[in-house]
Amino acid sequence: MTTTLEHKAPVIKHEGGGLARHQNFLTGLIGGVAGAFIAWAISHHLLAQDVRTTSDAVAVLTGCGWIVGFWFGIGALNAPFAWLIGKDQTRKDQLYYAGEDQGTKRYWKYCTDHKVVGVQYIVMTMVLLGAGGILAMAIRTELIVPGNHFVDQQVYNGFIAVHGMLMILALIVAVAGPWGNFVVPIMCGAKDMAFPRLNALSLWTLVGAAGLLLTTLAVGSLTMGWVVLAPITDQAAVGMDFFALAILVFTVSTTVAGVNTICTVFTMRTKGMTLERLPIMVWGAIIAAALGLYAFPYFSLVEALQILDRTFSTSFFIGNGGGTGWLQANLFWLMGHPEVYVILIPAVAALFEIAAVMARKPVFSYRTAVAGMVGLAGLSILVWAHHMFTTGWAPTLGGPFMVTTELISIPTGLFFLVLIGTLWRGNIWMKLPTVWMFGFIANFIIAGITGIYLSDIPIDNQLHGTMFVTAHFHYVFVGSVLFGAIAALAFWYPKVTGRFLDEKLGRISFWLAFIGVQVTFLSMFISGLRGMPRRYASYSFIFEHTNFLTTIGAYMIMAGMLVLMAAVIYCWNHGEPSGSNPWHANSLEWLVSTPPPLENFDVLPVITEDPYNFEKEMVLS
Amino acid sequence: MSIDTHSHHDAHADGGHHEPPEVVDGRQRMSIWLFIAGDALTLAALVFTYLYLRGVNTSGHWMSMVGYPGPQLPGGHSWAYYSGLDSLPEPTTVVTGPLSAGLNWLGTAVTIISAGFIWAAERALRVAKNKSAFTLLAAIGTLVALAGIFISFHQLAAVPQILSVHADNTVLAFTAYGSSMIIIIGSAAVHLMLLVFLGVGLTLRSIRGAISVENWYQSRLVRMFWVWVAISAVAVSALTTTINTIH
Numbered sequence: 001m002t003t004t005l006e007h008k009a010p011v012i013k014h015e016g017g018g019l020a021r022h023q024n025f026l027t028g029l030i031g032g033v034a035g036a037f038i039a040w041a042i043s044h045h046l047l048a049q050d051v052r053t054t055s056d057a058v059a060v061l062t063g064c065g066w067i068v069g070f071w072f073g074i075g076a077l078n079a080p081f082a083w084l085i086g087k088d089q090t091r092k093d094q095l096y097y098a099g100e101d102q103g104t105k106r107y108w109k110y111c112t113d114h115k116v117v118g119v120q121y122i123v124m125t126m127v128l129l130g131a132g133g134i135l136a137m138a139i140r141t142e143l144i145v146p147g148n149h150f151v152d153q154q155v156y157n158g159f160i161a162v163h164g165m166l167m168i169l170a171l172i173v174a175v176a177g178p179w180g181n182f183v184v185p186i187m188c189g190a191k192d193m194a195f196p197r198l199n200a201l202s203l204w205t206l207v208g209a210a211g212l213l214l215t216t217l218a219v220g221s222l223t224m225g226w227v228v229l230a231p232i233t234d235q236a237a238v239g240m241d242f243f244a245l246a247i248l249v250f251t252v253s254t255t256v257a258g259v260n261t262i263c264t265v266f267t268m269r270t271k272g273m274t275l276e277r278l279p280i281m282v283w284g285a286i287i288a289a290a291l292g293l294y295a296f297p298y299f300s301l302v303e304a305l306q307i308l309d310r311t312f313s314t315s316f317f318i319g320n321g322g323g324t325g326w327l328q329a330n331l332f333w334l335m336g337h338p339e340v341y342v343i344l345i346p347a348v349a350a351l352f353e354i355a356a357v358m359a360r361k362p363v364f365s366y367r368t369a370v371a372g373m374v375g376l377a378g379l380s381i382l383v384w385a386h387h388m389f390t391t392g393w394a395p396t397l398g399g400p401f402m403v404t405t406e407l408i409s410i411p412t413g414l415f416f417l418v419l420i421g422t423l424w425r426g427n428i429w430m431k432l433p434t435v436w437m438f439g440f441i442a443n444f445i446i447a448g449i450t451g452i453y454l455s456d457i458p459i460d461n462q463l464h465g466t467m468f469v470t471a472h473f474h475y476v477f478v479g480s481v482l483f484g485a486i487a488a489l490a491f492w493y494p495k496v497t498g499r500f501l502d503e504k505l506g507r508i509s510f511w512l513a514f515i516g517v518q519v520t521f522l523s524m525f526i527s528g529l530r531g532m533p534r535r536y537a538s539y540s541f542i543f544e545h546t547n548f549l550t551t552i553g554a555y556m557i558m559a560g561m562l563v564l565m566a567a568v569i570y571c572w573n574h575g576e577p578s579g580s581n582p583w584h585a586n587s588l589e590w591l592v593s594t595p596p597p598l599e600n601f602d603v604l605p606v607i608t609e610d611p612y613n614f615e616k617e618m619v620l621s
Numbered sequence: 622m623s624i625d626t627h628s629h630h631d632a633h634a635d636g637g638h639h640e641p642p643e644v645v646d647g648r649q650r651m652s653i654w655l656f657i658a659g660d661a662l663t664l665a666a667l668v669f670t671y672l673y674l675r676g677v678n679t680s681g682h683w684m685s686m687v688g689y690p691g692p693q694l695p696g697g698h699s700w701a702y703y704s705g706l707d708s709l710p711e712p713t714t715v716v717t718g719p720l721s722a723g724l725n726w727l728g729t730a731v732t733i734i735s736a737g738f739i740w741a742a743e744r745a746l747r748v749a750k751n752k753s754a755f756t757l758l759a760a761i762g763t764l765v766a767l768a769g770i771f772i773s774f775h776q777l778a779a780v781p782q783i784l785s786v787h788a789d790n791t792v793l794a795f796t797a798y799g800s801s802m803i804i805i806i807g808s809a810a811v812h813l814m815l816l817v818f819l820g821v822g823l824t825l826r827s828i829r830g831a832i833s834v835e836n837w838y839q840s841r842l843v844r845m846f847w848v849w850v851a852i853s854a855v856a857v858s859a860l861t862t863t864i865n866t867i868h
Contacts, residue, residue: 052792084822086829194648259655267648293655297663301670305804313785313792314800315686316670320785322682322797327673331666 016092020075025108028074028204032211035069036062057311059219059241063212067249070208075110079197098196100598110204112196115596117203118182119496121173122489124206126565128170129482131214135163137558144551146539156537157223158239162216164226165243169213169250171477172292172339173206174485175346180261180285183492186589187279189270189607191599194263202257205249212246215239225535227336230317230328233306241310244303251300258289258296270588272607279587279611280356280363283370284349288342291377295338302331326393333384340476341380345373347484348415351437354491355419357585358434359426362612364418372414379408389457390464398457405455412448416441429583432506436487439514443479447472450525468528471521478557479517486513486564493568494582498594499575505567512560519553587611646838653842657849664853667805668860674797675867683867684798685716691782691793709786717781720802722862724779728772728806729851729858731765732813736844736851738762739820743840750834756827759840762847763820766813773810777803798865805857812850819843 015021043061047054071077082089089097098113099106106116107123139159142150151159185193193199220237222228233240265278265286305316305328315321317328349369356363363369385394385401419441428434450472453459463469486509493501523546532543539547580594588611592600675683689712742758745751780802785794795803823843826832832839 084818084825086822086826086831088831195652255656255659259652259659262655263648263652267651293659294662297659298666301663301666305670308800308804312803313794314803315682315795315797316674316800316804319679320682321686321783321794321800322674322679322684323800324674324677324679326677327670330673331670334666 015096016090016094017096018093019078020093020097020110023073023075023078023110024105025074028070028207031073032066032070032208035065035067035072037065038069039065053311053313055238056241056307059238060245060307060311063215063242063245066211066215067205067208067245070211071204074204076201076204078110094196095598097200098192098598110200112192112200113598114181114185114193114196114199115496117193117199118178118180120203121177121181122496124203124210125170125174125177125485126568128166128210129174129561130565131210132163132166132170133558133561135159135166136554139163140551140554142537143539143547145548146541146544148538151537153537154223157535158217160535161222161224161226161228161243162213165213165247166210167477168226168339168343169206169210171343171481171485172254174343174481175350175488176257176261176285176288176342177203177206179281179350179488179492180257180289180346182496183589184261184282184285185264185268186592186596186600187282187587188265188268189273189588189601189605190264190268191601191604193260194268195260198256198260202253202260205253205256209246209250209253212242212249216242216246227332228306230306230309230325231319231323233328234309234318241307244306244310247303248300248307251296251303254292254296258292261289262286262293270604270607274607276366277607277610280352280366280369281346281349281587284346284352284373287349287370287373287377288345291338291345291380292342294381295335295342298331298335299339302328302335305331326388326391329388329391329393330384333387334381336387337384338377338380340473341376343477343481345376347440347481347488348419349373350488350491351440351484352418352422353587354433354437354487355422355426356612357491357583357614358429358431358437359423360429360614361422361426362610362614364421364424366610366612368414369418372411372418375411375414376408379404379411383408386455386460389460402455402457406452408455409448409452416445431490431583432501432503432510433487433491435507435510436483436490439510440480440483440487442514443475443483443517446521447475447480450475463528465533466528467524467532467534470534471524471528474521474524475517479521483513486510489568491583492589493571494578495580495589495594495596497572497575498578498580499571499573500578500582502567502571502575505563505570509560509564509567512556512563514560516553516556516558516560520550520557521553523547523549523553584614585611586613642836642838646842649838649842650845653845657846660849661853663808664857667801667808668857671801671805671860672864674801675864678867679797682796684718684796685714686783686785686794686796687714688712688786688794689784690715691784712786715783717783717796717799719798719865720776720779720861724772724776725858725862728769728776728809729854731769731772732809732854733851735762735765735769735816735820736847738765739823739840739844739847742823743837743844746832746834746837746840752827752832752834755832755840756824759820759823759827763817763824766816766820769813770810770817773806773813776806777810780806802861805861809854809857812853816847816850819846 040058040062043058047057079089097111099109099111099116102109106113107119111117138151139156142148142156181193181199216222216239219242220239222236222239222243224232224236228240228243265282308314309316309318315323317323317325352363352369382404383401385397386405389398454463454469454472490501490506527543527546527550530543532539578594580592581590583590588605589596738758739762742755742762745754745758780795780799782793782795782799785792823832823840826839
């Protein structure tokens with residue numbers, strides 16, 4: 001008998017990805033908790049227990065353990081160590097990291113596809129805003145009537161600090177995170193960001209920082225507001241250590257993201273995409289990124305010094321050892337004011353983009369728009385001391401700083417000129433993004449004008465530290481930036497999901513939020529004008545009515561945000577299908593399919609004119 | 622946006638995936654320059670901190686503090702000897718001097734020498750096309766940087782401490798000058814650790830063939846950052862060894 005042996009060679013399937021196949025958000029959390037526990041156990045065991053700074057040192061090391069463990073667990077350290085031993089990624093590895101054929105699982109992984117990172121930023125922004133919003137509701141509930149005891153007063157102080165910082169972090173990434181990642185590379189004609197792994201690193205580092213920040217509430221919180229003024233920080237509980245470390249880690253995230261954005265725009269634009277043909281949103285992204293690169297080193301340094309003072313008994317901010325709290329104030333505000341424009345500029349740039357598309361007109365005076373953003377960024381680094389007018393620091397510099405601050409109104413005025421000019425006599429398409437844009441314009445006028453009052457030293461002397469200031473910057477951040485961010489969300493949501501954000505729910509949300517902002521913050525202006533100080537858990541009966549109104553308005557804003565969140569979640573799978581170019585726009589992100597494929601373009605397009613000629617509709621051939 | 626109907630096939634623009642190294646190098650160089658710019662701003666903030674604290678000299682405590690010379694308690698006794706604050710003598714103003722300029726410049730010289738080795742390594746690879754020399758020089762440069770870390774730790778240990786009495790406890794504390802030197806030296810040490818990581822990477826990658834005579838680009842990127850660290854070390858040493866005491 002003869003037999004035929006059918007020999008089958010073993011098939012070795014190299015799927016790529018290596019260790020990353022087993023890593024995801026859950027392993028990141030496990031790694032983070034394990035890292036924190038190991039760091040806590042070692043430091044608790046090794047450090048002397050009778051020294052004043054030990055608990056702070058243990059807290060900082062535990063926080064570092066969390067971050068390193070989280071990075072390890074999520075897969076952020078795979079590539080650096082592979083590089084170290086000379087093992088570069090294969091094409092299959094890269095595609096695995098980019099999430100190829102992984103469906104929704106990729107959203108829970110260290111995914112390098114810029115569009116996935118963009119969606120992760122959307123979720124992260126909503127989580128941060130949600131957490132900060134819940135704290136805001138707790139704060140306003142405490143203040144609904146004088147002498148209320150909804151929360152303990154120390155807890156209230158902690159809520160104030162963590163609410164402030166959560167919202168700041170959320171708004172820094174609210175536009176630049178989702179849309180700087182999702183649409184900016186496509187707008188440039190690039191297949192991905194310049195450094196896809198760094199892109200994922202920036203997102204997941206932000207997640208790690210948020211974990212540290214929320215830990216602050218659990219381990220003994222802060223009493224000195226989000227600015228965490230020294231030297232009172234020296235007396236704060238260990239929550240301060242987590243707070244400072246969270247900011248340090250966050251600055252790593254923003255620095256990496258900023259470098260990535262700038263390199264993407266300057267080195268990966270497709271042929272013909274000259275700087276003058278760049279969609280205006282791209283200019284906003286790179287100007288904000290550059291300003292962040294300038295500002296955030298101060299942020300990281302000031303928090304590093306806070307940590308050293310608390311853990312190592314240095315004397316940067318302690319008068320007994322030759323330090324001074326003014327150093328902290330200067331370093332903080334050298335960052336703090338540019339940071340406002342790191343937040344604002346991407347939102348304004350997104351609105352320029354929306355205005356042009358919805359009015360079917362080119363951006364009015366494109367160069368003025370760019371000049372306004374550059375001018376605002378440049379001036380913002382020269383105004384920091386207006387936050388210190390009443391502290392007594394360098395009174396002779398008050399005049400110059402007042403002038404530079406008032407000069408800010410010029411580039412800000414250019415924003416209005418460009419927005420109104422773009423809309424003027426346009427055939428305005430009154431859809432959801434446009435509605436939120438008009439909300440921005442109305443609120444930003446109030447934010448800007450009240451800012452001019454506060455830049456004036458005699459008025460600032462009266463209003464500093466009052467609810468007037470709180471109302472002013474909430475008009476900037478909530479009334480303006482948040483409205484701009486939601487307009488951007490409504491505008492690009494169809495590109496992400498292939499579906500419209502529900503128009504009816506969106507408008508309900510808008511009116512609740514818009515009326516809520518006016519009720520909340522106009523009444524807060526009145527409280528401030530009557531002398532009500534910021535950050536107090538209780539107040540005199542003379543502020544009773546305005547505070548009641550403020551709280552009711554705040555509830556309205558929250559209701560509006562809940563409706564919006566419901567719309568975002570519901571419409572993701574059930575919204576009205578939008579097609580790939582629902583606004584008939586001509587910038588590249590609308591010309592690719594929805595959702596855009598991995599690496600965006602099969603072949604890179606050649607650009608021959610700017611994206612604002614709406615007389616002819618382009619298609620990508 | 623107007624799109625040419627003849628879209629172009631650009632083999633080089635592939636989103637970071639399997640692109641020729643010279644294409645990737647262009648954007649990586651830009652990123653290195655941006656990271657250096659960010660690092661330079663951090664350095665500027667450090668210098669600002671140092672000069673600000675020296676300038677304001679709060680209560681004359683730039684180089685002094687009320688307490689006892691650390692780390693020993695008066696009389697050379699241990700903390701247990703006194704068993705509490707009550708038995709301690711009245712604290713006095715303790716004045717400290719600046720750190721050793723020689724040690725400071727030694728650390729800087731070591732950083733410069735390590736940068737020199739890395740520069741020579743890069744030239745050996747790019748110009749002389751000698752990979753073995755590259756590997757050897759990169760390894761030596763890394764070891765020299767490692768020596769720099771030890772010098773930094775030695776400097777940190779030499780920062781004068783003062784036993785400062787607090788209401789709730791007593792700690793070994795640092796004056797404003799000492800504090801500034803801790804962050805400056807600590808920052809230098811962290812940079813040197815990063816350089817050692819990069820140097821080890823260059824060496825191992827060269828041994829494993831990931832860096833070659835044809836693919837030398839990463840050596841230039843690392844050299845750029847290494848030279849920047851050396852330049853910043855010179856700037857900081859020049860500042861802290863010439864402008865320190867207050868007369």
